Amino acid sequence: MPICSLCAYVPQWRKLLRTRCSGSISLVSWLLWACSYSIALIYSTTLLLVTGRGWPMVITTSLGLAFVLFTMVLVWRFRKR
Numbered sequence: 001m002p003i004c005s006l007c008a009y010v011p012q013w014r015k016l017l018r019t020r021c022s023g024s025i026s027l028v029s030w031l032l033w034a035c036s037y038s039i040a041l042i043y044s045t046t047l048l049l050v051t052g053r054g055w056p057m058v059i060t061t062s063l064g065l066a067f068v069l070f071t072m073v074l075v076w077r078f079r080k081r
Contacts, residue, residue, distance in 0.1 A: 006060070009067045013074060022078040030072045037065035 016022055041061045048054040 006063055006067060009071060012071060016071075016074040016078055020078050021080070022075040023080055025075050027072065027075050027079070030068060030075060033068045034065065034072060037061060037068055041065055 012025075016025075041058070044054055044057040044061045048058050
């Protein structure tokens, strides 16, 4: 399931790279996603340190945060000024 949700970023990236325009995409909403993933990463890392289990959760949460940050970079880069 996490792989499926991580693959959901690809169409957004393709659109941004093809059109080179991000005017209709809210940077604030992506910032909120980044905050959400950051909190989830803190939680999953803490869980891993306390229980010694949870590597898959740490890995998928880290990838999710990286994908959100990459999307934010694309949105910022193709923003019309």
